[in-house]
């Protein structure tokens with residue numbers, strides 16, 4: 008039995024907020040699929056509390072139930088007692104990583120972590136992926152597990168330090184690139200700069216920025232999460248910026264909670280905004296108009312956008328600027344698409360069940376296009392469209408809006 012530490016006390020204190028009402032059960036995707044108490048938030052909270060107090064031993068089934076959690080926080084969104092489940096599961100995973108480290112680790116995740124921590128090699132990875140896309144060497148991508156890549160890789164874009172506003176300056180912001188977005192979706196980053204500058208904002212792109220650290224945090228690796236957090240706090244310490252803007256809601260969620268572990272990060276986190284949130288609140292200059300698009304667009308709202316950033320309406324509000332567009336919202340059969348950071352790699356069975364159900368919900372209103380604000384969800388859902396032999400495109404809403412901007 009481990010001795011009580013401030014960490015085990017924190018876990019028990021967070022768990023003690025749960026009154027075991029069970030209202031979170033129908034919201035939990037893993038519970039809905041399994042109907043197993045230990046696969047619900049209520050069950051996992053009891054397991055985490057038992058482990059932290061020493062009343063339960065660490066066993067393989069206990070570890071599996073905790074690992075199976077998607078960190079989607081759908082439970083948190085419906086909990087009447089405001090249990091801070093996100094904090095609790097991250098602390099529990101850190102506790103497990105420290106005291107019961109796994110004997111082996113997923114090799115793909117290990118590789119990904121290496122590239123994220125050594126970003127100078129990311130550019131070579133991107134060149135390799137672009138070569139694959141242009142040459143059609145599918146065996147190569149299959150070997151490294153990236154054969155289901157969705158966005159077409161454009162020629163590598165080297166970002167300038169600053170993009171001045173077009174027309175009257177309304178303010179300045181800083182753009183968070185995100186490791187995966189900068190690797191495979193530079194189109195959306197360029198679209199964000201285009202819209203921000205046309206809306207009157209100067210855009211800083213700090214060179215020293217790194218990954219948000221979500222991949223590490225959700226695996227209990229708080230040391231590397233902390234290292235990346237400190238790197239970003241320094242990189243974005245830019246005077247007179249109104250907002251720190253991220254294009255992936257997964258990154259926005261992690262950046263916006265840096266203060267959970269680093270109270271000095273409060274100024275930084277107060278400025279974090281998802282690009283859809285920021286642009287939907289901007290007054291659009293009269294010089295910016297949008298070309299009509301007579302299409303049916305269904306909006307996929309990732310868990311991070313709904314449950315963490317609480318900004319599920321932003322995309323709808325923003326895309327309403329496009330004349331003639333029909334915007335649709337699905338009625339979800341499940342509360343998470345299963346991508347969930349690296350979950351789709353570590354727990355493919357559950358991830359695929361959830362991905363399939365989410366795609367069915369999205370296709371039900373017969374859309375022409377799907378938009379989503381998170382690159383992980385985009386890749387995972389794209390894989391499911393291929394598996395279902397469906398040809399529908401999935402794009403970021405900002406890429407769509409920038410393409411409709413009636414001005415270059």
Ligand code: SF4
Nearest residue numbers: 025026028029031086
């Ligand atoms: S809804 Fe909240 S209080 Fe109720 S069981 Fe779930 S986590 Fe506990």
Ligand code: SF4
Nearest residue numbers: 035076077079080082
């Ligand atoms: S975070 Fe998601 S998967 Fe995990 S317990 Fe909560 S609702 Fe279930």
